[in-house]
Amino acid sequence: MKGLKKLFLGIMMLLMGAVAFGAEMDLSKVTLKDVNGMSYSFGKDGKPTYVKFWASWCPICLSGLEDIDSLSKEMKDFEVVTVVSPGLVGEKKTEDFKKWYKSLGYKNIKVLLDEKGELTKMLNVRVYPTSAVLNKSGKVEKVLPGHLEKAEIKKLFSSKMMNDGKMKDSMMKDDNMMNDKNMMKNDKMSMEKKTSM
Secondary structure, three states, X not given: OHHHHHHHHHHHXXXXXXXXXXXXXXXXXXXXXXXXXXXXXXXXXXXXXXXXXXXXXXXXXXXXXXXXXXXXXXXXXXXXXXXXXXXXXXOOOHHHHHHHHHHHOOOOOOEEEOOOOHHHHHOOOOOOOEEEEEOOOOEEEEEEEOOOOHHHHHHHOOOOOEEOXXXXXXHHHOOOOOOHHHHHHHHHHHHHHHHHO
């Protein structure tokens, strides 16, 4: 059991290295289609963007969709989009995913299809869910593995955390924002559920 715990902690440390990986990546030239066939380009509306990478087989991802739907509907100073990779990493094929997703009844979530997995690879997404924070120009400021609650997402974009389009380095140190114990607990639960299926 101790060996398994050390292995898990080692994997989490590697994943935490992904947090800095996305910094300075420019997604403003990336265009994806959404589930309705509409094109979407990052940074075109001049607002910072919250991006959630998720999968239909991920129970933690699914449990967070109601919050994402609610957050997407609210008037705010940032945009909310989600990204899935149909046909990759155990995800349903594109048409099956679209049909399945529409049956869920969410009306406000913008779901982008990364059918080749290019965006997922660019940001080194290794776990679901993973969040990315983009500044108003479409440049990646942070990549955060694990689940974030609605209040945590809002806090990412509060004026206290934004500084001329750049996220302050203190974001990861804020105990109320995201502590390692919570993130590791959520990721461990996701990994346990996926392996038990």
